[in-house]
Amino acid sequence: MDEEVGPISGVSRPEWTSEDQFYISDKAKDLLVNYSGILDTNIRSYSVAVRDKAWKIFPYRCIGTFRFLDFSLIRNPAYGEILTRIKRGQKFLDIGCCLGSDIRALLYDGAPACNVFGLDIEAEFINLGYDLFVDEEKLARHHFRITSIFDQTITCPDGTLGDLAGNIDIAHCGAFLHLFEWDGQVRAIEKIISEILVQNPGCLLLGRQKGCKVPGTYNHSFREQKSYGHNETSFKAMWKEIGDRTGTDWKVDFTFEGDLIDGSGESSRLVILKSGSNTEGDRQVVQNFSFKAERVK
Ligand SMILES: C[S@@+](CC[C@H](N)C(=O)[O-])C[C@H]1O[C@@H](n2cnc3c(N)ncnc32)[C@H](O)[C@@H]1O
DSSP, X not given: OTTOOOOOSSOOOHHHHSGGGOOOOHHHHHHHHHTSOOOGGGHHHHHHHHHHHHHHHOOOHHHHTTGGGSOSGGGSTTHHHHHXXXXXXXXXXXXXXXXXHHHHHHHHTTOXXXXXXXXXXXXXXXXXXXXXXXXXXXXXXXXXXXXXXXXXXXXXXXXXXXXXXXXXXXXXXXXXXXXXXXXXXXXXXXXXXXXXXXXXXXXXXXXXXXXXXXXXXXXXXXXXXXEXXXXXXXXXXXXXXXXXXXXXOEEEEEEEOOSSSSSSOGXXXXXXXXXXXXXXXXXXXXXXXXXXXXXXX
């Protein structure tokens, strides 16, 4: 499958992998102390060791810069609503969950483990998540499913998702859809709508990803890979296309978060170039946006 990405060699981004990048939100620190039982004084060395192992699996910027210790889902304006829904029994699936940080934030905030699941293509990320959060007794292994979202068989009765297929009320894609070009994003969302989410109005797909003020296909900042960067207009147009293809209707909220991708300073600005262009004017600063799509028909 062309969208799948695998480990690549020779990637060197020292500015993303130095220990100076270490950053942990207050919430993650609380969680590591009170949920995982890690001593405050050990958090930094512990986290750096996990980050270094994860970077070797795949050099995502969010890994190098410790974004897995700065939960993204809790910043979505719909966080309170989804937490309430999960506490009332709705099922949540984090797609491209990586170390499972957002899942642990939900559990720490009182979501029952029985309703919370993760899916990722890379089993080693799940293992490292257990190393980091030390919670195998609280969250059994079957809560994580290892597969590509594009695998044709995951939602078959004996496929990787099995019982979860068609039973998820809330799907989450954090820093995931932006790995793909327009067509890959459409295919992933179609799959989520037709085979993973419940077939009722009211179900949700929410997330956070990189976008640009000028939408288009951009070169990845350092990989031989392209992805589609959205603004509000293009994102809503993509959902209209998906609605037409799936015979569904969605109310889509879109919120740009500001100029910097992670708030850690000017040097963190990520600039990408429109695919096929060498023009300075086609360079765009990446901006994160949050979204919530709710099925209305
Ligand atoms: C950039 S990380 C995002 C991690 C996390 N969700 C966050 O918000 O920081 C992307 C994740 O998607 C996973 N991934 C990539 N391609 C995938 C695919 N085709 N199916 C499922 N997971 C995939 C990667 O292994 C990685 O854990």
